[in-house]
Amino acid sequence: MKLLPQLQKHRQTLIVVVGSLIVLATIGQYGLRWQAGYQILMLVASLIGFLPIGLQAWSALRVKVISIDLLVSVAVIGAVMIGENNESAIVTFLFLLGAFLEQKTMEKTRSAIGTLTQMAPAQAILITESGHQTIDIDDVDPGDVMLVKTGGQVPVDGHIVKGSGYVNEASITGEAKPMHKGVGEQVFAGAILDNGTLEVAAEKVGEDTTFGKIIELVEEAQDAKSSVERLIDKFATYYTPIVLVIALIVGLMSRDVRLAITILVLGCPGALVIGVPVANVAGVGQGAKQGILLKGGEVMATFKHVDTFVFDKTGTLTYGRPKVASVKTYGQDEATMLAAVANIERESDHPLGQAIIAYAPAVKQTVTDTQVIQGKGVVANVDAVPYLVGNSALMRQFGVALNQSQQYDLKALQDTGHSVVLVATGAQLQLIIGIKDQLRPEVPESLRQLRQMGAQQLIMLTGDNQVTADQIGLAAGLDTVQGDLLPEAKADYVRQLQAQGHVVAFVGDGINDSPSIARADIGIAMGSGTDVAVETSDVVLIQSNFRQLVVAFGLTKKTVANMQENIGLALATVALLFVGLVLGQVNMGSGMFVHEVSILLVTVNALRLLAPKQKLDDRQLQVADRQLD
Amino acid sequence: MEKAILQLGALTCPSCMQKIEHAVANQAGVNSVKVLFNASKVKTEYDDQLTSADTLKTAIEQLGYDVQNVKVKAI
Structure with a gap:
C-alpha cells in the first residue's frame, strides 16, 4: 500500500505521461497508419492512468465507501475488455487532469483562511x-x-x-x-x-x-453545511452505488457493455456535490479576509432572509465611549486651550479626560502644581498660566462667573445629554466642552443601504432612557426606538417579532446582549473578538466599523446566490448529458470531458466571490464625518 | 483519553472525507472523529490505552493521504 502515496506525489508526471502517450498513439495512427502501435500505446496509457484511480477505489472499498474512483475504475476495465483502449485512456487522462485542476482551483478558494492561519504565532x-x-x-x-x-x-x-x-x-x-x-x-x-x-x-x-x-471558528464555518448541502451529501452517498447498480442492470439487459460503461462515467456525481461547498468556502473566506466571521452555510441561508434588524445602542450604533462632541470658545485660541487641557488630563485616568486627549492637538507644554479637587476638577499651571478644568462647582469655588450666553450654552449642552467640562484661566471662562457617546458617522448611510438590500424594519432597543434613545433613533434613521429595557426584555421583544413572522437579526456587542443574540434568528456581535462573542453569535464583525454589517449582509446574499447558480449549472450539466445519451451523441470520453468542465465551471464561479472588494477611501469617510458635524 | 489534531495535505474530493472518517472511526478505541474538509484537518478523540496518534496517522497514510503534522493533547 506504500505505492499510493508515491503515485499521489508524482501525479503531475503521471498526467504528462498519459497525455503524451495518447498524443503519440494518435500521431502513430493518423500519421503512420500504425494501427497495432496505436492500440498498444493507448493500452499502456490506460493502465498507467488506471493505477492511481484503481488504488484509490480499492482503498475506499476497504473502508466500505463506494467512491467515484470505483465508477471510473469499473468503466475503464470494461472499456479495455471490449477493446476500446482509446476511450479508456482518454477517460483516465481527463479524470486525473480534472482532479489536479480541481485541487489547484480549490486551493485558491481556501487561500483566505490560509492567510489567517499564517498570522498565528509559530x-x-x-x-x-x-x-x-x-x-x-x-x-x-x-x-x-x-x-x-x-x-x-x-x-x-x-x-x-x-x-x-x-x-x-x-x-x-x-x-x-x-x-x-x-x-x-x-x-x-x-x-x-x-x-x-x-x-x-x-x-x-x-x-x-x-x-x-x-x-478554529472560520475553519469549522467553511465546513458547516446548510440543510440543502446535507441533503446533497446524503444523496451523493446513495447515488454512487445506485449508478453502479443501474449500469450493471442496463449492461445485463441490453447486452451493451459500451452503454453500461458510458452510464458509469456520466453518473459520476461531480458539480452537484462540489458546487455548494466551494461557494461556501469562498464566501466564508472572503468574509474572514475582511474581518467578518460568518459561521457557515446554514447561517448564510438564514441571514439572507432577514427582514428585521434589531440593534443595541451603546457600542453598536454609538462608539460606546465618550467623545468630544462640541466645543464652545469664549477666548482667543481654542487649539492652545484644548492642548493645555489635554496635557493636564494626561495625568489622570478620567474617561472625560481621555476623550479630550483624543480630540485635542498634541503640543508640548509644561504642567506644574497640579491639584485635584475631589468631585470638582483639577487646578494646574500650564507653561506658568493657571488653569481651572472641571464642573460648574469648581468655577463657583474659584469665583469664575458665567455670563448669560455662556449659561445658555451650558444648559443647552446638558439638556441634549452631554457631559460638560468647563475651562478657565484666572477668572475668565475660556471653553465649554460637551462630551457624549456619539452615533457612529457611518450609521445613517449604512442603515439606508440595509433597507435597499431588503431590510424592512430597523429597530433599536436600549437600556438607556427614552429621551436619549429617541435622539439617536432620529439621527440614525430608525423605524422604532425602545428605551428603558433590561437584557431579558430585549430578548422578549425579539421573540415577539419572531412570533409576528419576522426573520430577525440582532446586532450587539456580544457580551451583555447574549440573550438577544442567542434568541434572534441571526445573532451578530460587533466590534469585539472576545471568546463569548465568537462562541454565541452567528456572525462576528471583528472591526468596530458599522459598514461591516452592510458588507456581511451583501456577501451573504452573493454567496447564497452563487450556491444557487452552482446547483443550476450542475443540474443543467446532468440534463445535457442525459439528453446527449438518449440521442446517442455522448460517449465515455466526451462524457468525462463535460463532467470535468462542469466541476471547473462551478469552482471558477465560486472564485468570483474572492475578487477583492472596493474599499471606501479616506476622503469619502471624511466627507461623511463632516456631514454629521 | 487523548485528543489529536492531524493536519493533512490538501483534501480535494468530498469522498476523501468519508474514507478518512471511516478509516479512523474503525480503529479500536476511537470515540469521535471529525474531518474538516476545507482545513484538511482530522480532529479525533480516543482512548490512549487502546490506540495512539501514531496508529491513526498510519491508518490515514495507508489510504494515500500524507499527514503533515500531529498535535496531541491529553483530556
Whole structure:
C-alpha cells in the first residue's frame, strides 16, 4: 500500500505521461497508419492512468465507501475488455487532469483562511533561568513567561509581568490604533508589539487563545453545511452505488457493455456535490479576509432572509465611549486651550479626560502644581498660566462667573445629554466642552443601504432612557426606538417579532446582549473578538466599523446566490448529458470531458466571490464625518 | 483519553472525507472523529490505552493521504 502515496506525489508526471502517450498513439495512427502501435500505446496509457484511480477505489472499498474512483475504475476495465483502449485512456487522462485542476482551483478558494492561519504565532521566546530560548509555540505551557520584543508578535493570551509598550491588536479586536499597555494588563496572541519590550505570563496557549478560537471558528464555518448541502451529501452517498447498480442492470439487459460503461462515467456525481461547498468556502473566506466571521452555510441561508434588524445602542450604533462632541470658545485660541487641557488630563485616568486627549492637538507644554479637587476638577499651571478644568462647582469655588450666553450654552449642552467640562484661566471662562457617546458617522448611510438590500424594519432597543434613545433613533434613521429595557426584555421583544413572522437579526456587542443574540434568528456581535462573542453569535464583525454589517449582509446574499447558480449549472450539466445519451451523441470520453468542465465551471464561479472588494477611501469617510458635524 | 489534531495535505474530493472518517472511526478505541474538509484537518478523540496518534496517522497514510503534522493533547 506504500505505492499510493508515491503515485499521489508524482501525479503531475503521471498526467504528462498519459497525455503524451495518447498524443503519440494518435500521431502513430493518423500519421503512420500504425494501427497495432496505436492500440498498444493507448493500452499502456490506460493502465498507467488506471493505477492511481484503481488504488484509490480499492482503498475506499476497504473502508466500505463506494467512491467515484470505483465508477471510473469499473468503466475503464470494461472499456479495455471490449477493446476500446482509446476511450479508456482518454477517460483516465481527463479524470486525473480534472482532479489536479480541481485541487489547484480549490486551493485558491481556501487561500483566505490560509492567510489567517499564517498570522498565528509559530514561535515564542521562553524566559528561563539560564536565559532566553526560542521554542515552538506548541511547547509553551500556561504559566511560562515569554519575551516579546519590538516588532514581535505576542505568542499567547496572558498578562504583562514586566515592561510596557504599544500593542496593536487589530487582528483580534479590530482596533487599528496601537494601545499602550503596562504591567498587569491583558495581551492577546496574534497582537503585534509596535514598540517596547514585554514579558508576558501565558494564560492560554494555541487553540485556546482568542485568536486560535477565531481561526478554529472560520475553519469549522467553511465546513458547516446548510440543510440543502446535507441533503446533497446524503444523496451523493446513495447515488454512487445506485449508478453502479443501474449500469450493471442496463449492461445485463441490453447486452451493451459500451452503454453500461458510458452510464458509469456520466453518473459520476461531480458539480452537484462540489458546487455548494466551494461557494461556501469562498464566501466564508472572503468574509474572514475582511474581518467578518460568518459561521457557515446554514447561517448564510438564514441571514439572507432577514427582514428585521434589531440593534443595541451603546457600542453598536454609538462608539460606546465618550467623545468630544462640541466645543464652545469664549477666548482667543481654542487649539492652545484644548492642548493645555489635554496635557493636564494626561495625568489622570478620567474617561472625560481621555476623550479630550483624543480630540485635542498634541503640543508640548509644561504642567506644574497640579491639584485635584475631589468631585470638582483639577487646578494646574500650564507653561506658568493657571488653569481651572472641571464642573460648574469648581468655577463657583474659584469665583469664575458665567455670563448669560455662556449659561445658555451650558444648559443647552446638558439638556441634549452631554457631559460638560468647563475651562478657565484666572477668572475668565475660556471653553465649554460637551462630551457624549456619539452615533457612529457611518450609521445613517449604512442603515439606508440595509433597507435597499431588503431590510424592512430597523429597530433599536436600549437600556438607556427614552429621551436619549429617541435622539439617536432620529439621527440614525430608525423605524422604532425602545428605551428603558433590561437584557431579558430585549430578548422578549425579539421573540415577539419572531412570533409576528419576522426573520430577525440582532446586532450587539456580544457580551451583555447574549440573550438577544442567542434568541434572534441571526445573532451578530460587533466590534469585539472576545471568546463569548465568537462562541454565541452567528456572525462576528471583528472591526468596530458599522459598514461591516452592510458588507456581511451583501456577501451573504452573493454567496447564497452563487450556491444557487452552482446547483443550476450542475443540474443543467446532468440534463445535457442525459439528453446527449438518449440521442446517442455522448460517449465515455466526451462524457468525462463535460463532467470535468462542469466541476471547473462551478469552482471558477465560486472564485468570483474572492475578487477583492472596493474599499471606501479616506476622503469619502471624511466627507461623511463632516456631514454629521 | 487523548485528543489529536492531524493536519493533512490538501483534501480535494468530498469522498476523501468519508474514507478518512471511516478509516479512523474503525480503529479500536476511537470515540469521535471529525474531518474538516476545507482545513484538511482530522480532529479525533480516543482512548490512549487502546490506540495512539501514531496508529491513526498510519491508518490515514495507508489510504494515500500524507499527514503533515500531529498535535496531541491529553483530556
